[in-house]
Amino acid sequence: MTLTVTDLRVSYRTLGGEVKALDGVSFGVRDGEILGLAGESGCGKTTLGKSLIRLDGRMRHVGGTVELDGRELPIADDRRMNAFRFHEVSLVPQYAMSALNPTRRIGRMVAELLKSRGVRLDRDKLERRLDLVGLPREVLDRYPLELSGGMKQRMVMVVSTLLDPSLLVADEITSALDVSTQKAVARALLGFRDSGFVKSMLFITHDLALTSHIADTIMVMYAGRLTEKAPADVMVKAPRHPYTRMLINSLPEVGVRHAERPLSGIAGSPPSLLDPPPGCRFRDRCPLADEGCAEDPPVTETEPDHFVACWKA
Amino acid sequence: MLRLDNVTKVFRTGTFGGRTVTAVGGVSFDVRPGEVVSLIGESGSGKSTIGRMILGLTPVTSGSITMDGAPVRPGKDYYRAVQGVFQDPFSCYNPVFKADRVFALVKEGYFPRVPAAEWERRVEAAVRDVRLNPGEVLGKYPHQLSGGQLQRMLIARALLLDLKLLVADEITSMLDASTRIDVLNLLAELKTRGLGVLYVTHDLSLGTYLAERTVVLRGGAVVEMGPTDLVFGDPRHPYTRALLAAVPRLNAPWEDPAPVTSCLCHESGSAGGDGRAAAGRMAEAGPGHLVACARLADCPPA
């Protein structure tokens, strides 16, 4: 296991109180595995990604542990995390555009960034990796403004994996891109894993279809909890949790027409995480729910590698 | 009903409009009553600019947009029949006011003499029409409502008028998967009332789900258009094929697009031959299925 997360709890401080964005999440990522983290807004997927890199000022580590390569990550200690960031855990943010300093040529910016981390720039290595993601070497002499969105995203990917981190967190990196660029970026990510530049990856997205093309395993979250975790093809073809099933059924595929087969969404909305009700979080929207669901469903392994948190699954 | 004829939009940029950028160049299509037309394109395709021109929010540089034969004149009368819903539901509501204000503005502008009680009844009916519970959404601030609720309230707002055409610009792209399909279903139901809907989107699967006809845009020009079944069942332009192949699907691996071996404009030997349709440099591949020339550089002007 590269990454082991145990009962992680993180909350946000707001005017109204503590928002329990992550409420006891446990999972593991194997060596060489890409874990696709999917879910709708507010499910805690971005919080989870952030927790592994950097808790921002409003976030508070309430409990649980994160272990990377057998060592515990001091996620609540911003200073001690610095030794791990970039070297062991790295992040590709959603808006690569804002991650690049607009006044610096890219090559110089990369060199400065590495220097600030006490590492010398290996130009050959950098150029080989640019080739791998299909970027011309000349980009190093250009300003971020001159790159398209997809190019910037790939550039940031190259930079953040330059030190061969154990874990790469990619948070919604394709959602601002056009479909054709999205494909190139997604394939570049797969290439990084296959070449061993990163040991494992957390691919966070709201797009289940896209995740199914990249991830080996998909984990679906709902209202701060793990709902279901299964190998990608199992998740797509035979989901067990009612939420996952309804979610997949609400996705229109090319060729599905309203006139022929109208799809339906999931009525209602997730519970407030300020003071979530006891029991299954999906209970209010679930057609299968009954009194038994008032008790928290444990995450159980129904089949090898297939984890579901539902009394009815 | 709505017809665009050779519509072009040139933006001036730089100091005192020194440079120009053509956002939309010579686009023609129409929307009929009781029909959903989807306008599909990636960023920079000009799809939103077209939507804004139809809504009169951006002036047209050249070409014409007509509604029932009359040239579009943005103003109260036009907006009685043509309305829009936009991408970001939270940006559509003035954050310092309650969400109901969008209804109040309609009353103020169009129905100042309708008695308050009667208006209230109409608002509640419209809200029910979009499958919302009036008690749940009325009298709230925008931040107290979900994106899906806000978008549906905007559709309800449009329904209060004598609506004929609704321009829906990326209205589901900020919504969650489990709620967006309900908003799409709502659009599909509007056409049964005889409304025309122009659904602007970057998402192919959402476009095909709803639309009878599809217009594919690239770089401000129409690449391929026609009945949705033909455009995506039998795409003829290399760009449409590439777009279709790039969409991630749940149950099928990513494939590379089939190459285009011949160009319709040039198939009949000489450009301007029998295969060419009247709409500029577009060739007809099937009934109503128009394809732009894939080798535009060596295709002489029509």
Next chain:
Amino acid sequence: MTTTPLTEGRAGTRVVRREALHFAVRNGKLVTGLGLVLVLLLTGLLGPLVLGVAAPNEYVAAPMLPPSAEHWFGTTTFGQDVFTQFVYGLRTTFAAGALGGGIAAVIAMVVGFTAGYRGGLVDEALNMLTNVVLVIPTLAVLLIINAYLGIRSVAVQALFIGLTSWPWAARAIRAQTFSLRGRDFVDLARLSGLSTPRIIAREIAPNMSSYLFMTFILLFGGSVLIASSLDFIGLGPTEGVSLGLMLQNATQWSALQLGLWWWFVPPGLAITAIVGALYVANVGLDEVFNPKLRIT
């Protein structure tokens, strides 16, 4: 629901304002700043009424008297009562600030809203004008104008201050308008058939009311400062009395050398207090209107 959506909308604004008020009365900086300004303002407004009809420049007592129960702030070298001058001076100074700040705020709003909302060529032309006025060294121009025309009244002085101090505010308002203009609710208001001035007044301005208020406060403080500077160097109104004029007279008649501290300390302190209190109040307002700065 017993109210119509329209009144609901108005109630909405009221709630926002009530919330702002809730934080306002609990904000120490704002209360202290505004309180101090208010005390000085009331002194200026009510002082002359309480003191009776004595004109500020009349000779009422023996010269150079130190502060006493009779003459709170003492008298000048000519036997004028400094306290009387002070209260009248406060009045003038507040008038100059309100008028100058008000004129500047109006110009800034007209230019800023128009440029930000219209965009394009109108924006570029107005922007150019703004930048030209911005780079003109204001004080130098005012010196020349005042020296050349010979300012007689506070109103004319305020007018000139107003005409020269609006540019930064116009730029700030333009930038805010520009960003709000791109929001979809403005487009939606257009689709509801609202006219441009109504959109600006009803959709855009309410979103930046706090901002406009702060702009006015800063312009007010700035005007007080400029008016006092002009008065001090002898280019103020030739009639009446202001805090700046008092300072000028004090310097001119060697109050410092003669040890008549009561002549120049009160006006100097008052100017500092007004401007300083306004800035402190502004910081407080910032915290009230910007939820991110609220300390809860």
